[in-house]
Amino acid sequence: MAEEQLRVACWNLNASGIGQLDAKIELLEEVRPDLALLQEISRPVYRALLPNPMVYERQHERPRLFSWGALSTDLTRPRGSEYRLGCAVLGAQGTELLLAEPLSPSVFDVEDPRRPGMLRRTVAALVAVHGGATVTACSFQARPTPKDPRLVVPADFQAGVARWLTHTAGPVIAGIDARAPEIDHPDPRRSVFRSPAPEDGGHGEDQLLGAEPTHALTDVLRRHLRGQPDQLARITAQRPDGPLAVSRRVAGQPARHDHIWATPDVEVLDVRYLYEEAVSTGSDHALVLADLRLR
Numbered sequence: 001m002a003e004e005q006l007r008v009a010c011w012n013l014n015a016s017g018i019g020q021l022d023a024k025i026e027l028l029e030e031v032r033p034d035l036a037l038l039q040e041i042s043r044p045v046y047r048a049l050l051p052n053p054m055v056y057e058r059q060h061e062r063p064r065l066f067s068w069g070a071l072s073t074d075l076t077r078p079r080g081s082e083y084r085l086g087c088a089v090l091g092a093q094g095t096e097l098l099l100a101e102p103l104s105p106s107v108f109d110v111e112d113p114r115r116p117g118m119l120r121r122t123v124a125a126l127v128a129v130h131g132g133a134t135v136t137a138c139s140f141q142a143r144p145t146p147k148d149p150r151l152v153v154p155a156d157f158q159a160g161v162a163r164w165l166t167h168t169a170g171p172v173i174a175g176i177d178a179r180a181p182e183i184d185h186p187d188p189r190r191s192v193f194r195s196p197a198p199e200d201g202g203h204g205e206d207q208l209l210g211a212e213p214t215h216a217l218t219d220v221l222r223r224h225l226r227g228q229p230d231q232l233a234r235i236t237a238q239r240p241d242g243p244l245a246v247s248r249r250v251a252g253q254p255a256r257h258d259h260i261w262a263t264p265d266v267e268v269l270d271v272r273y274l275y276e277e278a279v280s281t282g283s284d285h286a287l288v289l290a291d292l293r294l295r
Contacts, residue, residue: 005269006129006292009033010175010260011278012040012141012285020282021048027281029065031274031289035127036066036090037175037260039141039285042083046071049090066090070100072123072139080120087139089125098134100125108160109203117143118157124168133294135266138174142205155180155195159203165215170263171294172217177258177285180205184243184256186236188222209259217261220290221245224271245273247286260290267293 069090073080103122183192188211197204225232243256275286
């Protein structure tokens with residue numbers, strides 16, 4: 001990529017162990033992101049993405065794709081177990097990690113013991129990128145929402161992330177496995193969320209991902225498609241009720257649950273959802289790839 005540009009990948013690896021890891025690494029090597037915002041990643045897989053003498057020899061001898069990383073289960077207290085899945089931010093050569101931490105516990109309006117499980121699904125990294133600029137790069141993964149509507153609880157995780165983003169200065173780039181929306185409509189006002197914010201107040205998934213979120217970030221795919229009317233028309237003709245892109249299949253139906261959002265000071269150059277390529281590696285989520293430029 002040119003120095004003024006930044007390629008960002010968001011991907012739920014669905015990686016609890018080493019199985020099919022070579023295929024995942026090969027896909028990452030093919031797209032060569034400057035920043036990778038990953039979810040569902042265990043410490044052994046994280047180590048394999050950052051080769052060192054502690055990992056098995058075949059991986060240690062591979063060319064090094066990433067120069068540094070921050071893993072949520074390393075940063076939380078108590079520290080997550082070896083195989084507990086977390087979120088990670090990794091950077092290629094030409095970027096530098098300045099600081100990394102999970103979100104502040106105070107943003108989640110819940111009581112223990114629920115809070116630690118939420119924190120393990122968050123990591124925010126302050127990163128120096130090309131030209132000396134800094135950006136906050138984040139990776140988040142929401143918990144599954146119960147299918148039984150009687151068991152649906154307020155979207156505490158999404159609301160907490162939205163609250164944190166509201167108070168975080170830009171530029172910010174967030175990769176999110178949100179498990180939402182239920183319907184990703186071409187008209188964002190017609191998107192449907194299983195757990196929207198109640199009219200009388202409370203938490204909702206739409207506070208993070210809705211047409212009028214409570215923070216300043218916007219969906220980079222929707223921003224990209226606004227400048228590509230022919231592409232948007234083709235998508236709308238093929239899927240009138242959405243989704244705008246396929247990142248998962250839920251009960252056989254296409255859905256867009258994986259997102260990259262960014263503050264307005266991040267220019268969107270291109271966005272792609274690599275679903276088939278990612279599924280072929282053993283993940284059940286698309287790799288979302290965005291070419292961006294800091295303004």
